[in-house]
Amino acid sequence: MSKVSITFQNTDDARHLVDAILTDNPDATASVMPAMTKIDCEGSLSLRRDSVEARIGRSFDLQEIHLSIVTLAGNVDEDDDAFTLAWNTGAR
Amino acid sequence: MTIEIKTNVIQPRRQTYGNVARRLGADKPASRYDESMFDLQATGVFHYRPTWAPEYELFDARRTAIVLADWHVLRDPRQYYYGTYTIARSRMMEAAEKSFSFAEKRQALTGIDADWTGKIHSYLLPLRHYEWGANMNNSQITDIGFGSAITEAAMFATMDRLGIAQLISRVGLILDGGTGTSLLAAKDAWMASPAWQPLRHAVEDMLVMPDWFELFVAQNLVFDGFIYPLVYRQFDQAGMAHGGAALSPLTEFMADWFEEISRWVDGVITAAGKESEANRDLLSGWTKAWTARAVEAVTPLAESVLGDGAAEAVAEIASQLGQRVRRLGLQA
Amino acid sequence: MNAMQPPPKQKKLSLKERYAHLTRGLGWNTTYQPMDKVFPFADYEGIKIHDWDAWEDPFRLTMDAYWKYQAEKERKLYAVIESFAQNNGHLNITDARYVNALKLFLTGVSPLEYSAHRGYAHVGRHFVGAGPRIACQMQAIDELRHAQTQIHTMSHYNKFFDGLHDARHMHDRVWYLSVPKSFFEDACSAGPFEFLTAISFSFEYVLTNLLFVPFMSGAAFNGDMATVTFGFSAQSDEARHMTLGLEIIKFMLEQDEANVPIVQRWIDKWFWRGYRLLALVSMMMDYMLPKRIMSWAEAWEMYFEQAGDALFNDLSRYGIRKPKYFEVASKEKHRLSHEVWSTFYNYTQATAFHTWLPTEEEMTWLSGKYPDTFDRLYRPRFECWSEMEKKGNRYYNPTLPQLCVTCQIPMIFTEPDDPTTTCFRSAEYKGERYHFCSDGCKDIFCYEPEKYIQSWLPVHQIYQGNCGGAEMKDVLAWYHLNFGADNFDYTGSPDQKLWDEWQAQRSANAV
Numbered sequence: 048m049s050k051v052s053i054t055f056q057n058t059d060d061a062r063h064l065v066d067a068i069l070t071d072n073p074d075a076t077a078s079v080m081p082a083m084t085k086i087d088c089e090g091s092l093s094l095r096r097d098s099v100e101a102r103i104g105r106s107f108d109l110q111e112i113h114l115s116i117v118t119l120a121g122n123v124d125e126d127d128d129a130f131t132l133a134w135n136t137g138a139r
Numbered sequence: 140m141t142i143e144i145k146t147n148v149i150q151p152r153r154q155t156y157g158n159v160a161r162r163l164g165a166d167k168p169a170s171r172y173d174e175s176m177f178d179l180q181a182t183g184v185f186h187y188r189p190t191w192a193p194e195y196e197l198f199d200a201r202r203t204a205i206v207l208a209d210w211h212v213l214r215d216p217r218q219y220y221y222g223t224y225t226i227a228r229s230r231m232m233e234a235a236e237k238s239f240s241f242a243e244k245r246q247a248l249t250g251i252d253a254d255w256t257g258k259i260h261s262y263l264l265p266l267r268h269y270e271w272g273a274n275m276n277n278s279q280i281t282d283i284g285f286g287s288a289i290t291e292a293a294m295f296a297t298m299d300r301l302g303i304a305q306l307i308s309r310v311g312l313i314l315d316g317g318t319g320t321s322l323l324a325a326k327d328a329w330m331a332s333p334a335w336q337p338l339r340h341a342v343e344d345m346l347v348m349p350d351w352f353e354l355f356v357a358q359n360l361v362f363d364g365f366i367y368p369l370v371y372r373q374f375d376q377a378g379m380a381h382g383g384a385a386l387s388p389l390t391e392f393m394a395d396w397f398e399e400i401s402r403w404v405d406g407v408i409t410a411a412g413k414e415s416e417a418n419r420d421l422l423s424g425w426t427k428a429w430t431a432r433a434v435e436a437v438t439p440l441a442e443s444v445l446g447d448g449a450a451e452a453v454a455e456i457a458s459q460l461g462q463r464v465r466r467l468g469l470q471a
Numbered sequence: 472m473n474a475m476q477p478p479p480k481q482k483k484l485s486l487k488e489r490y491a492h493l494t495r496g497l498g499w500n501t502t503y504q505p506m507d508k509v510f511p512f513a514d515y516e517g518i519k520i521h522d523w524d525a526w527e528d529p530f531r532l533t534m535d536a537y538w539k540y541q542a543e544k545e546r547k548l549y550a551v552i553e554s555f556a557q558n559n560g561h562l563n564i565t566d567a568r569y570v571n572a573l574k575l576f577l578t579g580v581s582p583l584e585y586s587a588h589r590g591y592a593h594v595g596r597h598f599v600g601a602g603p604r605i606a607c608q609m610q611a612i613d614e615l616r617h618a619q620t621q622i623h624t625m626s627h628y629n630k631f632f633d634g635l636h637d638a639r640h641m642h643d644r645v646w647y648l649s650v651p652k653s654f655f656e657d658a659c660s661a662g663p664f665e666f667l668t669a670i671s672f673s674f675e676y677v678l679t680n681l682l683f684v685p686f687m688s689g690a691a692f693n694g695d696m697a698t699v700t701f702g703f704s705a706q707s708d709e710a711r712h713m714t715l716g717l718e719i720i721k722f723m724l725e726q727d728e729a730n731v732p733i734v735q736r737w738i739d740k741w742f743w744r745g746y747r748l749l750a751l752v753s754m755m756m757d758y759m760l761p762k763r764i765m766s767w768a769e770a771w772e773m774y775f776e777q778a779g780d781a782l783f784n785d786l787s788r789y790g791i792r793k794p795k796y797f798e799v800a801s802k803e804k805h806r807l808s809h810e811v812w813s814t815f816y817n818y819t820q821a822t823a824f825h826t827w828l829p830t831e832e833e834m835t836w837l838s839g840k841y842p843d844t845f846d847r848l849y850r851p852r853f854e855c856w857s858e859m860e861k862k863g864n865r866y867y868n869p870t871l872p873q874l875c876v877t878c879q880i881p882m883i884f885t886e887p888d889d890p891t892t893t894c895f896r897s898a899e900y901k902g903e904r905y906h907f908c909s910d911g912c913k914d915i916f917c918y919e920p921e922k923y924i925q926s927w928l929p930v931h932q933i934y935q936g937n938c939g940g941a942e943m944k945d946v947l948a949w950y951h952l953n954f955g956a957d958n959f960d961y962t963g964s965p966d967q968k969l970w971d972e973w974q975a976q977r978s979a980n981a982v
Binding site: 152153154155158174180182186187188189198220222230235236271274278279281282297301304306309312326329330343346347 | 482483484489491492493494496497498499501502503504508509511512515533534535537538539541542543545546548549559562582585586588589592593595596597601605608609611612615616618619620622623626629630631632635636637638639640642643644649652653656657659660661662663922923925926927932951969973
C-alpha cells in the first residue's frame with residue numbers, strides 16, 4: 048500500500064481544488080478535519096488545470112495552489128496543465 | 140460573543156516582549172519591525188562548533204574586523220520584516236509586469252535601433268551573472284553576518300538580486316523571441332569578452348572574501364554604487380537617441396530598487412562608522428580600495444557603450460559616490 | 472512603429488522552459504578564483520555530485536511568482552492578526568490552559584524557525600548548483616517569515632498571558648529547551664548535505680506533519696483563529712520545503728552509489744534525533760489541548776507508519792531502508808506522551824508553562840485512546856498525585872534529572888519491551904562515561920563522540936554554577952522565568968485568575 052496524499056485548507060478557493068481532484072481521481076478519498084481536508088489516493092493523484100478552470104470560470108495558474116496547500120506526500124511533478132503526485136512502487 | 144466584556148478587565152498586562160522592552164527602555168507598544176527583529180539570533184552557549192568552521196562559534200562576531208558593542212544598531216531604515224518586504228516587492232513587480240506585458244504584446248523593443256539593440260544585448264544581459272554574484276554575496280552575509288538586524292535585511296537583498304537577475308533574463312527572452320539564445324550569448328560574453336573580465340574578476344574575488352562587512356562594502360556600497368548609476372541611468376539616457384526609451388520601463392524596477400536599497404546600505408554604514416574611529420578607518424579603507432577596483436572594472440563596459448564619453452561618465456559616478464561616502468562619515 | 476508589419480514570433484514558454492531560462496545558467500565556473508575556494512564545503516562530507524544540473528526543482532518558482540503569492544498570503548495573515556487583536560480574540564479560546572501549548576511553541580519552536588533561516592542561508596550560499604541553491608534560499612527567507620509571523624501572532628497573547636515574554640532568552644538557557652536548541656545546532660553545525668538530510672528530509676518530510684498538522688487542527692478546534700492562520704500560512708510553504716527534502720535525497724542517491732550508505736546513516740541519525748524532539752509534541756497533543764483532535768499514537772500511525780511506509784517503499788529502489796529504530800518509536804507510541812507529561816508535572820516549578828493533572832473526563836479519553844497502557848500504567852500515577860494534591864502535599868521532584876548526552880531529555884524513557892523499566896545506556900569515551908536514554912541516542916554519540924562531548928547539558932551547567940547561582944530561584948531568574956507567574960500548576964496561576972474573571976464578566980454580561 049503506497050498512498051500519495053495532499054491536504055488543503057478548508058477555504059473557498061481550496062474547495063474547488065478538492066472537488067476537481069475527487070472527480071478526476073476516482074480512487075481518491077477525502078477526510079475532513081478541523082480546518083483542513085486530507086485527500087489520499089493509492090499510487091498517484093493529479094490536479095488538472097482545466098478541471099479547476101471549469102469550476103471557477105476563470106483561468107487558473109497551478110502555482111496558485113501554494114495559497115491553499117497544507118501538506119503533501121509523494122513525488123511532485125508540475126507542468127502547465129497538471130500537478131501530479133506519485134510514488135514509484137515498482138522495481139527500479 | 141467577543142466584545143461583551145468591559146474593557147477595564149481586559150487591560151493588557153504588558154505591552155511587548157521583555158527583550159524588546161529592555162531595548163526600548165520601557166514596556167511600551169513596539170513596532171512589528173522591532174518585535175520581529177530584535178534578538179532573533181541565538182545567544183549564549185552554543186552546543187557544537189560548526190564542522191565547516193571549527194575555529195568559530197555558529198554565530199560569531201569575530202568574522203569581521205568591524206567591532207560593535209550592540210549589533211542591533213545596524214537597523215534597516217525601511218523597517219522591513221518579511222510581510223512588509225514581500226508586499227513592497229509584489230507592488231513593484233506588479234508595475235514591472237505591466238511593462239513587460241506591454242512590451243511583449245506590442246513588440247515595443249522592436250522599435251529600438253538595431254545597433255542599440257545589439258548594445259543592450261552586450262551591456263545588459265551579462266549583468267544577470269553580476270546579479271547572481273550579488274545574490275551569493277548577500278547570502279554569505281546572511282549566513283555569517285552577526286545579529287538579526289543586518290542578516291535579515293541581507294536575506295531580503297539576496298532574494299532581490301535573484302529577482303533582478305530574472306528580470307534581466309526576461310528582457311533577453313523578449314529580445315530573442317523566447318529561445319534563450321541571447322542568454323547563452325550573454326554568458327559567453329561574461330566568461331570571455333574582454334570588456335567583462337575585470338568585472339567578473341572582481342566579483343569572483345568578492346566570492347572568496349572572508350570578512351563579511353568588507354563584502355557588504357564592496358558589493359552593496361561600491362560596486363552597486365557604480366553599476367546601477369552607470370547602467371540604469373547613463374546607459375539608459377544614452378539609448379534615448381536610439382529609440383532605447385522602450386527599454387526603460389523594463390528596467391524601472393532596478394532604478395527604483397537601487398534608490399530604495401541605498402537607504403539601507405547608507406544606514407548600515409553610518410551606524411557602523413559612528414561607533415568608533417577604528418570602524419571608520421576600516422570602512423574608509425575598504426571603500427577606497429574597492430572604488431579603485433570598480434573604476435577599473437566598469438571602465439571597459441562604459442567605453443563599449445558610451446565611447447569617448449566613458450571616462451567622464453565614470454568619473455562623475457565616482458565623484459557622486461565619493462560625496463555619498465563622505466556624507467556617511469567616511470573618507471572617500 | 473509599423474502596425475502592418477508581422478510581429479516577430481514570440482514563443483510562449485512553458486513553465487519548465489521559462490524556469491530553466493530564468494535560473495539555469497545563472498551560475499558559472501569561476502576561473503579567477505578556484506571553484507573549491509568559492510564552494511569550500513561541497514566535498515568534505517564525502518558526498519559525490521557529478522552533475523549539479525541534474526537537479527530538478529519541481530515547483531519552479533521564480534521570484535516574480537514568489538513575491539506575488541507570498542505577498543498575498545501575508546496580506547491575509549496580517550488582516551487576521553489585526554482583527555484578532557482588535558476583537559480580543561484570546562477570549563474566544565476554549566480554555567486558558569490551551570495557551571500553554573502556545574508558550575511551548577513560541578519558546579521551543581519559533582527560535583528553530585529562525586535557526587532554519589540561517590542554516591538555509593548557509594546552504595543556499597554553498598551548494599554548487601544554482602537550482603538547489605535557489606530552492607534553499609527560498610526556504611531561508613520562508614523560515615524567517617515563519618519566525619516573524621509567529622512572533623507577531625503571539626504578540627497579542629503575550630500581552631495577556633505569562634510565559635511568552637522572553638522566548639529567545641529562554642530558548643538559549645532553559646533546561647528542557649536545550650532539547651530543540653541542541654537538535655537544531657547539531658544540524659546547523661553539520662555540512663550542507665547533512666543539514667538538508669536532517670532538516671529538509673528527516674524533519675520536514677518525515678516528521679513535520681506530526682508537529683504542524685495536529686497543532687493547527689488543535690488551534691482550530693480550540694478557537695485560536697490567529698494561530699490557525701499563521702500555522703496554515705506557514706504550512707503552505709511547507710509543501711515546497713518537504714519537496715526539497717525528498718528531491719535532495721533522491722538527488723544524492725542518484726548521483727553516486729557511494730552516497731547511499733552516507734545518506735542512510737544520516738537518515739538513521741536524524742530520524743531518531745527528530746523523533747526524540749517530538750516527544751514534546753506528543754504531550755502537547757495528549758495533555759495540553761483542552762479539546763483534542765487525535766492522540767499522539769493515532770498521529771504517529773497516520774503520519775509516520777502509513778506515510779513512512781509509502782515513502783521508504785519508494786526509496787527502497789536506491790537501497791535505502793527505513794530508519795534504524797523506527798520500530799522502537801512505534802513501541803513507544805502508547806507511552807511517550809504520558810512519560811513526558813508526568814516529567815513536566817514533576818518539575819513544574821522550573822517550567823515556563825503551567826501543568827495540571829488530567830481531569831476524569833480527560834483520563835477517560837486517554838483510556839480510550841491508549842487501552843493497553845493508560846489504565847494499567849499511568850492512571851494510577853495521576854490518581855496518586857491527585858490524592859497528594861488534595862492533601863495539600865502536591866508532589867514535586869526536588870532533584871535535578873540526569874540528561875541524555877545526545878537528545879538532552881531527562882532519562883525518563885522506558886525499555887522498548889518493558890514500559891515499567893527505565894532505559895539507561897552508557898558509553899565510555901576518553902576515560903569519561905556518557906549516559907543515554909536509548910540505543911538510538913547512544914549510536915549517534917558513538918559515531919561522532921567529538922561532537923557530542925561538546926553538549927551544553929543544562930543540569931551539569933547548573934551544578935557547575937554557570938546558570939545564575941546555586942538555588943533554584945537563582946537559576947529561574949537567570950532563565951528570566953517569573954517565579955510564581957510563569958511556573959507551577961495552572962490552578963492558582965495568574966493566568967487562571969484572569970481567565971476566570973473574564974469568563975465571569977462574560978456570563979454576567981450575557982444575561
